[in-house]
Amino acid sequence: MHKDLNWAIGGEAGDGIDSTGKIFAQALSRAGRHVFTSKDFASRIRGGYTAYKVRTSVDRVESVVDRLDILIALTQRTVDENLDELHEGSVIIYDGERTTMQDLEIPEGMIGLDVPLKSLAEDAGGAIMRNVVALGVACEVASFPIENLDESLEKRFGDKGTAIVDNNKEAARLGQEYVEETYDHAFEYELETTDNDYVLLNGDEAIGMGALAAGCRFYAGYPITPATDVMEYLTGRIERYGGSVIQAEDELSAINLALGAARAGARAMTATSGPGIDLMTETFGLVATTETPLVICDVMRSGPSTGMPTKQEQGDLNQLLYGGHGEVPRFVVAPTTVAECFHKTIEAFNLAEKYQLPVYVTSDLSLAVTEQTFAPEEFDMDEVEIERGNLVEPGDVESWQNDQGQFQPHYPTEDGISPRTLPGTAGGAHMTTGLEHDELGRRTEDTDVRIDQVDKRSRKVETAVEREQWDYREFGDADSDVLLISWGSNEGAIREAMEFLDDDGVSVRFLSCSYMFPRADLSEEIESAEEVIVVECNAGGQFADLLEHDTLSRVDRINKYNGVRFKADELASEIKDVLATGAEVTA
Amino acid sequence: MSSDVRFTDFKSDKQPTWCPGCGDFGTMNGMMKALAETGNDPDNTFIVAGIGCSGKIGTYMHSYALHGVHGRALPVGIGVKAANPELEVMVAGGDGDGYSIGVGHFIHAVRRNMDITYVVMDNRIYGLTKGQFSPTSREDFETSTSPEGPKQAPVNPLALALAAGGTFIAQSFSSDAQRHAEIVKRAVEHDGFGFVNVYSPCVTFNDVDTYDYFRDSLVDLGEDEDHDPTDYDQATEAILDSDAEYQGVIYQDEESASYNEAHGLTENMADIPDGAPEDAMDLVREFY
Ligand SMILES: Cc1ncc(C[n+]2csc(CCOP(=O)(O)OP(=O)(O)O)c2C)c(N)n1
Ligand code: SF4
Ligand SMILES: [Mg+2]
Numbered sequence: 001m002h003k004d005l006n007w008a009i010g011g012e013a014g015d016g017i018d019s020t021g022k023i024f025a026q027a028l029s030r031a032g033r034h035v036f037t038s039k040d041f042a043s044r045i046r047g048g049y050t051a052y053k054v055r056t057s058v059d060r061v062e063s064v065v066d067r068l069d070i071l072i073a074l075t076q077r078t079v080d081e082n083l084d085e086l087h088e089g090s091v092i093i094y095d096g097e098r099t100t101m102q103d104l105e106i107p108e109g110m111i112g113l114d115v116p117l118k119s120l121a122e123d124a125g126g127a128i129m130r131n132v133v134a135l136g137v138a139c140e141v142a143s144f145p146i147e148n149l150d151e152s153l154e155k156r157f158g159d160k161g162t163a164i165v166d167n168n169k170e171a172a173r174l175g176q177e178y179v180e181e182t183y184d185h186a187f188e189y190e191l192e193t194t195d196n197d198y199v200l201l202n203g204d205e206a207i208g209m210g211a212l213a214a215g216c217r218f219y220a221g222y223p224i225t226p227a228t229d230v231m232e233y234l235t236g237r238i239e240r241y242g243g244s245v246i247q248a249e250d251e252l253s254a255i256n257l258a259l260g261a262a263r264a265g266a267r268a269m270t271a272t273s274g275p276g277i278d279l280m281t282e283t284f285g286l287v288a289t290t291e292t293p294l295v296i297c298d299v300m301r302s303g304p305s306t307g308m309p310t311k312q313e314q315g316d317l318n319q320l321l322y323g324g325h326g327e328v329p330r331f332v333v334a335p336t337t338v339a340e341c342f343h344k345t346i347e348a349f350n351l352a353e354k355y356q357l358p359v360y361v362t363s364d365l366s367l368a369v370t371e372q373t374f375a376p377e378e379f380d381m382d383e384v385e386i387e388r389g390n391l392v393e394p395g396d397v398e399s400w401q402n403d404q405g406q407f408q409p410h411y412p413t414e415d416g417i418s419p420r421t422l423p424g425t426a427g428g429a430h431m432t433t434g435l436e437h438d439e440l441g442r443r444t445e446d447t448d449v450r451i452d453q454v455d456k457r458s459r460k461v462e463t464a465v466e467r468e469q470w471d472y473r474e475f476g477d478a479d480s481d482v483l484l485i486s487w488g489s490n491e492g493a494i495r496e497a498m499e500f501l502d503d504d505g506v507s508v509r510f511l512s513c514s515y516m517f518p519r520a521d522l523s524e525e526i527e528s529a530e531e532v533i534v535v536e537c538n539a540g541g542q543f544a545d546l547l548e549h550d551t552l553s554r555v556d557r558i559n560k561y562n563g564v565r566f567k568a569d570e571l572a573s574e575i576k577d578v579l580a581t582g583a584e585v586t587a
Numbered sequence: 588m589s590s591d592v593r594f595t596d597f598k599s600d601k602q603p604t605w606c607p608g609c610g611d612f613g614t615m616n617g618m619m620k621a622l623a624e625t626g627n628d629p630d631n632t633f634i635v636a637g638i639g640c641s642g643k644i645g646t647y648m649h650s651y652a653l654h655g656v657h658g659r660a661l662p663v664g665i666g667v668k669a670a671n672p673e674l675e676v677m678v679a680g681g682d683g684d685g686y687s688i689g690v691g692h693f694i695h696a697v698r699r700n701m702d703i704t705y706v707v708m709d710n711r712i713y714g715l716t717k718g719q720f721s722p723t724s725r726e727d728f729e730t731s732t733s734p735e736g737p738k739q740a741p742v743n744p745l746a747l748a749l750a751a752g753g754t755f756i757a758q759s760f761s762s763d764a765q766r767h768a769e770i771v772k773r774a775v776e777h778d779g780f781g782f783v784n785v786y787s788p789c790v791t792f793n794d795v796d797t798y799d800y801f802r803d804s805l806v807d808l809g810e811d812e813d814h815d816p817t818d819y820d821q822a823t824e825a826i827l828d829s830d831a832e833y834q835g836v837i838y839q840d841e842e843s844a845s846y847n848e849a850h851g852l853t854e855n856m857a858d859i860p861d862g863a864p865e866d867a868m869d870l871v872r873e874f875y
Contacts, residue, residue: 030875199874209870215859218670220662241864242854244669249695253662256655256692260666263653264633264674265857268666286656376875381867386859404600422857423651423667423674429629431599431645433654442601442646443654 010051011074020131021052026152032194062492124171136175144191203367204229210345217243220257226368227299251279265422271297293352300364332516336491354389416459447562483529594623610787613761621771637680641708658689697751710789718792808835
């Protein structure tokens with residue numbers, strides 16, 4: 001007998017699958033059970049199979065498994081799509097009165113519960129409640145007290161009035177009673193409840209909530225799966241804190257709107273997915289070279305191009321690390337769980353302002369569509385600290401002016417971090433530009449100034465590498481010869497996989513990485529393991545490439561970036577210098 | 588804001604590298620006058636400049652400013668204003684910047700009606716890239732990339748703005764210094780998106796749309812007592828008139844709410860506490 005139960009409702013897009021699934025997930029969460037949800041969906045609005053899956057246990061659940069115990073099937077296709085997950089003893093709930101379901105054949109060994117969902121819903125007040133009838137059936141099958149459903153029905157339908165809520169409660173009970181009376185079957189499931197209080201949220205909501213906690217006041221975005229939930233979460237909430245969401249005409253605009261708000265001093269953010277990141281890349285270098293703090297979320301989905309918009313992939317890592325022409329300092333952070341989406345978003349805002357550069361927060365479809373339970377303390381708002389970096393107080397402006405009283409927004413300080421004044425601050429007026437500029441923010445092609453500014457921008461990154469923690473989360477057996485490394489959302493699946501492995505006597509050490517750049521140096525860990533396996537959701541192994549790159553033996557380097565091409569004689573002498581000293585050379 | 592601001596306070600110490608005689612000198616002077624005369628000073632003003640000869644204006648003026656990427660100046664300006672409505676925001680760029688690569692943003696900026704000013708320095712040519720045709724170039728205007736003319740109709744920016752629901756649509760001529768400054772000033776004062784298309788001749792690459800041409804052909808609606816800018820039909824007629832070009836405030840809708848007003852944007856979003864908002868645990872509780 002498994003400790004966890006896997007439940008799903010499936011049908012056509014437009015059948016209310018998501019909201020029904022969410023009601024059940026919420027009921028479980030309120031009953032003190034852990035929940036981990038996932039979705040199978042196609043991007044068409046109507047037509048096409050879609051399913052909402054819930055895995056629940058009194059213990060934490062961190063991933064999905066290939067086992068389905070109870071399935072509410074609104075269509076034949078729902079059964080077909082899930083045949084590989086259904087097993088002997090699985091319960092399939094369906095409405096045999098539905099013409100398309102009359103010929104449903106219940107696979108050998110499984111239990112079919114034919115319940116007149118629609119008719120019972122009509123008895124309760126309307127056919128529209130058919131899915132809720134099915135939820136009542138599921139409660140009976142899982143021995144889950146139906147009262148737990150009531151609260152989430154109230155939450156879902158409360159704003160439609162008590163009559164609607166009552167009808168829904170009635171619908172659920174009719175379903176439950178029908179099974180009780182009609183099927184004399186002792187189901188093997190028994191969903192315990194506990195006194196624990198959990199909150200249930202998905203990765204996009206966690207990013208949005210993290211943004212609000214971090215003082216984000218401006219969001220601009222253009223709708224795209226699976227990032228839209230971030231914008232929808234913020235809309236209606238950010239206003240409570242004096243902020244605003246602008247739905248832009250495209251992502252070119254979205255990032256520029258956010259850039260403008262950030263220049264005015266707001267903590268600003270935009271979120272998108274691959275195709276939008278491509279467009280935003282145009283402005284990315286501008287954000288970086290003007291040293292503007294900005295948080296950009298990439299909720300990854302399957303690429304390239306429009307790819308598989310509703311499918312999972314971690315394929316954007318290279319784009320985030322290297323996208324954009326020229327050399328652009330940036331940070332890339334990849335939260336590893338839904339809760340981490342919250343924490344890393346807050347951290348991203350602090351990093352952006354402390355180091356005055358763009359920070360990518362990258363999650364993915366699997367985090368975005370997973371609703372997961374957490375103890376509310378995991379989102380402790382008292383712990384949130386806001387660090388705004390070198391924001392110059394009105395009284396200190398003069399100390400950052402040159403001898404002609406001009407403010408120097410790109411002053412090349414020792415740690416590379418320049419002073420920042422917000423518009424409206426007297427004496428702080430300055431320009432900045434995407435052209436290479438001097439310390440005043442004015443265009444220049446002077447070779448020395450160019451070098452100063454490039455160096456200053458990379459010094460910020462060096463400073464950050466020194467001052468901040470860029471560590472990994474470690475799990476498993478620290479002494480194991482087998483080292484698993486992964487990044488982003490795979491953490492939960494790997495941790496559960498380790499339990500399976502453990503049962504088979506295989507112990508592993510697992511490093512879960514959320515910092516992509518800057519990142520931890522894993523040379524020692526990799527060196528000391530006999531077998532190193534890098535796990536990621538893409539074909540090419542982009543993170544694996546990075547790690548291999550990080551642990552390669554070093555080459556010597558000659559670099560030149562003052563705007564003048566290599567000259568043969570100069571180059572020859574530099575090569576000789578390298579050979580003589582082994583040191584890196586900067587022309 | 589101090590009352591003793593002079594327009595030269597908006598001048599930076601960088602000498603413009605525009606060709607002698609370029610229309611952009613006059614356009615910039617008018618902008619500085621308009622800003623000073625409306626009680627602004629460099630510390631409360633934010634200028635966003637596009638890319639082009641015109642875009643260099645951000646460097647030659649003194650204020651808070653950002654010189655962005657080609658075509659995207661408007662969204663930056665809108666973001667600045669949304670975040671801090673106290674600031675005076677002026678966006679400036681060329682006809683290529685605004686009506687070609689940035690035309691999508693132009694239309695949506697007009698629709699949004701954010702309370703900012705947009706000055707397009709329209710020389711009917713790509714100046715910075717040395718003389719290719721622009722979206723406002725005449726059909727038969729010969730350039731390096733249109734040896735026989737572009738053979739496509741020029742856009743009518745005023746009509747675009749009208750169709751997109753513009754609330755302030757004006758046109759001026761950089762060498763008519765006084766009128767130009769006056770018109771930009773009214774755009775600044777307008778409570779909404781103040782759009783001014785400024786004829787700002789390129790003396791180097793455009794020998795058709797010259798000072799003489801505009802001087803001879805422009806009709807000043809300010810001198811026409813019968814022109815009522817709040818009259819939509821009159822404005823439409825002037826804007827769609829293919830036989831004449833007009834200078835002045837052609838259309839103004841003083842009734843429509845600006846974006847700031849419609850969306851209740853009044854706060855300076857830069858002011859945030861040093862921790863999460865006080866009631867932030869409510870956000871968590873919503874997920875019970
Ligand atoms: C993405 C991109 N494409 C092309 C260019 C090259 N470019 C710079 S300015 C310009 C056109 C400028 O024309 P306009 O906006 O009319 O400004 P003007 O120079 O006439 O004032 C072009 C095509 C660029 N900077 N960025
Ligand atoms: S090329 Fe034309 S637009 Fe550019 S500075 Fe010279 S005159 Fe002005
Ligand atoms: Mg031009």
